[in-house]
Amino acid sequence: MACTCRSTLNALRQPTRRIAQTPFALLSARPLSSSATVLNAKPASSSPGAAAAAASSCPPGTVLKGLNYLKDGQDPVALEDSEYPAWVFALPTSKATAVKGDKGDPAAELRKQRVDLKKKTKAGIKASNDLKG
Numbered sequence: 001m002a003c004t005c006r007s008t009l010n011a012l013r014q015p016t017r018r019i020a021q022t023p024f025a026l027l028s029a030r031p032l033s034s035s036a037t038v039l040n041a042k043p044a045s046s047s048p049g050a051a052a053a054a055a056s057s058c059p060p061g062t063v064l065k066g067l068n069y070l071k072d073g074q075d076p077v078a079l080e081d082s083e084y085p086a087w088v089f090a091l092p093t094s095k096a097t098a099v100k101g102d103k104g105d106p107a108a109e110l111r112k113q114r115v116d117l118k119k120k121t122k123a124g125i126k127a128s129n130d131l132k133g
Helices: 002-013 048-053 086-090 106-132
Strands: none
Touching: none
């Protein structure tokens, strides 16, 4: 018992090691938000050609059926084109234009190979089961 008390006292007498603290400036070197998009943003052009390209597919006041996702909500009504932000008309209209980088994506290629292998394996198992039964 005396040995335990001595070792405890010795441990308490020793100075504690200070953990090297990293300055806060080094930890927060990466900003939380980037203002690069604001600095490089181009002003919206008010040319008539851009307005003609940004024409919506339905006239203002049209009830857009099937777009409501709230339980007790009503279907939204289309507004004037000028009431929508400019980025709405820059959205891709088809899936082909939205997914341009799939050809070079190695993860997508691996997923496709895995699905194909799974289909071949499943077909092989079915064929062997047909031979057994």
